[in-house]
Amino acid sequence: MTTIARExxxxxxxxxxxxxxxxxxxxxxxxxxxxxxxxxxxxxxxxGVKSQSVVLITGAFxxxxxxxxxxxxxxxxxxxxxxxxVVAVAMGSELGPVLTSLMVAGRVGAAVTAELGTMxxxxxxxxxxxxxxxxIDYLVVxxxxxxxxxxxxxxxxxICIGITAAYLIGVYLLGIDPTYIWYNMLxxxxxxxxxxxxxxxxxxxxxxxxxxxxxxxxCPQGAEGVGQATTESVVxxxxxxxxxxxxxxxxxxxxxxx
Amino acid sequence: MIEVxxxxxxxxxxxxxxxxxxxxxxxxxxxxxxxxxxxKSVLLKHLIALLQPDSGDVxxxxxxxxxxxxxxxxxxxxxxxxxxxxxxxxxxxxxxENVGFMLRREGKCTDKEISDAVAEVLDMVELDxxxxxxxxxxxxxxxxxxxxxxxxxxxxxxxxYDEPTTGLDPIVSDSIDQLIAKVVQQLKVTSIAVTxxxxxxxRISQRILMLHEGxxxxxxxxxxxxxxxxxxxxxxxxxxxxxxxxxx
Numbered sequence: 262m263t264t265i266a267r268e269x270x271x272x273x274x275x276x277x278x279x280x281x282x283x284x285x286x287x288x289x290x291x292x293x294x295x296x297x298x299x300x301x302x303x304x305x306x307x308x309g310v311k312s313q314s315v316v317l318i319t320g321a322f323x324x325x326x327x328x329x330x331x332x333x334x335x336x337x338x339x340x341x342x343x344x345x346x347v348v349a350v351a352m353g354s355e356l357g358p359v360l361t362s363l364m365v366a367g368r369v370g371a372a373v374t375a376e377l378g379t380m381x382x383x384x385x386x387x388x389x390x391x392x393x394x395x396x397i398d399y400l401v402v403x404x405x406x407x408x409x410x411x412x413x414x415x416x417x418x419x420i421c422i423g424i425t426a427a428y429l430i431g432v433y434l435l436g437i438d439p440t441y442i443w444y445n446m447l448x449x450x451x452x453x454x455x456x457x458x459x460x461x462x463x464x465x466x467x468x469x470x471x472x473x474x475x476x477x478x479x480c481p482q483g484a485e486g487v488g489q490a491t492t493e494s495v496v497x498x499x500x501x502x503x504x505x506x507x508x509x510x511x512x513x514x515x516x517x518x519x
Numbered sequence: 520m521i522e523v524x525x526x527x528x529x530x531x532x533x534x535x536x537x538x539x540x541x542x543x544x545x546x547x548x549x550x551x552x553x554x555x556x557x558x559k560s561v562l563l564k565h566l567i568a569l570l571q572p573d574s575g576d577v578x579x580x581x582x583x584x585x586x587x588x589x590x591x592x593x594x595x596x597x598x599x600x601x602x603x604x605x606x607x608x609x610x611x612x613x614x615x616e617n618v619g620f621m622l623r624r625e626g627k628c629t630d631k632e633i634s635d636a637v638a639e640v641l642d643m644v645e646l647d648x649x650x651x652x653x654x655x656x657x658x659x660x661x662x663x664x665x666x667x668x669x670x671x672x673x674x675x676x677x678x679x680y681d682e683p684t685t686g687l688d689p690i691v692s693d694s695i696d697q698l699i700a701k702v703v704q705q706l707k708v709t710s711i712a713v714t715x716x717x718x719x720x721x722r723i724s725q726r727i728l729m730l731h732e733g734x735x736x737x738x739x740x741x742x743x744x745x746x747x748x749x750x751x752x753x754x755x756x757x758x759x760x761x762x763x764x765x766x767x
Contacts, residue, residue: 380609383605383607383610384603384604384605384607385607385608385609385610387564387569387603387607388601388603388607388608388609389609390567390569390589390592390596391567391569391596391599391600391601391670392596392620392621392624392669393593393594393596393597393621393624394593394620394621394624395589395590395593399624
């Protein structure tokens with residue numbers, strides 16, 4: 262048991278160290294070399310446009326179910342019109358960024374790890390190096406920049422769709438007064454809640470891309486290795502998002518004072 | 520000039536290279552032979568610093584590349600072209616994008632110049648007209664030819680070939696050998712190939728290094744290797760299994 266725990270901690274520390282070095286090299290590369298914007302644009306399309314269906318469905322149904330559950334409880338104490346305020350705060354600061362990030366980690370993170378892992382095992386990354394291209398500059402930087410730009414937009418989109426869906430469900434299905442539900446939302450949900458969500462999205466986006474690139478670039482040999490790296494990438498990115506979310510909530514609450 | 524000094528490399532407890540020493544002069548065509556799993560590809564990858572040794576040094580034109588970081592190695596690697604065993608073409612790109620990759624990355628040529636250079640090298644490897652194909656649409660021999668075109672387009676000083684004919688039929692192997700010989704002759708490059716295909720070794724080398732039990736066992740001209748009566752060399756060259764190693 263002690264050996265297993267020691268190995269787990271050792272692996273975790275090695276991964277953390279490797280991730281930190283990858284962040285450092287990526288940031289150095291961004292500021293010291295001109296990124297290839299064509300590649301960044303391509304990655305933005307892959308991460309942003311191709312994630313639309315996932316993000317829209319996640320945002321809409323989360324907003325809808327949150328609205329319904331909140332209404333069922335609030336209705337008992339005649340607080341129906343506060344439903345959308347709760348939905349807006351929850352979607353803006355927590356559910357929007359977290360659920361969007363988890364979905365993107367599953368879709369984009371897995372794809373990035375599988376792609377880089379396959380490149381590693383088929384010697385394409387070695388071929389890149391022989392062609393005097395640094396794998397960080399060519400493979401990591403465009404994905405990092407694209408994720409950094411796209412993730413907040415996806416999160417904002419998810420929040421908007423969630424609130425809109427909740428409004429429609431609340432007003433047209435549950436019969437809440439549209440004026441008061443809207444008034445209470447504007448009164449209790451502030452810009453700080455949305456800002457919290459957007460800041461979290463930047464951090465979660467960075468976590469997803471660093472974890473997935475690290476797992477891909479250090480993928481073990483063979484098809485099994487690629488599969489293992491892909492699974493680990495999604496699991497580690499998801500866990501990191503959930504853990505960091507707690508600390509970010511505490512930190513941002515103190516800084517922004519929401 | 521390439522110089523390898525006391526190179527050692529192990530994977531876990533398995534010692535692959537155990538003190539390798541040799542020199543290769545500019546313009547030489549050298550083949551490294553040895554049994555499968557004997558460390559030939561590992562040795563080749565050390566020459567371009569794709570692997571770091573446990574100890575020992577590799578000098579390229581007097582520069583010790585084992586002490587360099589990945590950024591410093593970028594300049595050194597511009598001198599090299601490498602053909603991988605699996606060709607290692609970028610499967611998300613077309614043949615034209617693969618072959619013109621380095622020129623496009625350098626950003627010094629116009630699209631027209633890159634396109635012309637790609638057509639020229641593809642013509643040299645007899646694959647002109649395949650620019651728009653994806654690697655998945657090519658046969659094994661064609662992929663190796665594209666890999667070769669990608670390695671020579673920027674006119675490197677040193678060309679490395681990792682098992683250039685492995686997995687190909689004898690006729691395609693012969694055409695690849697002829698191509699390698701043509702490239703060496705036309706571009707006047709230093710050529711280092713790793714193979715266990717003795718027919719191929721004979722056709723593309725002036726000098727042969729034999730790697731055996733982690734060390735350079737023989738360093739001779741191609742003719743000397745094929746005439747050698749040393750039992751280890753003789754058995755390898757003529758493909759005769761050691762009776763002790765035959766398990767019925």
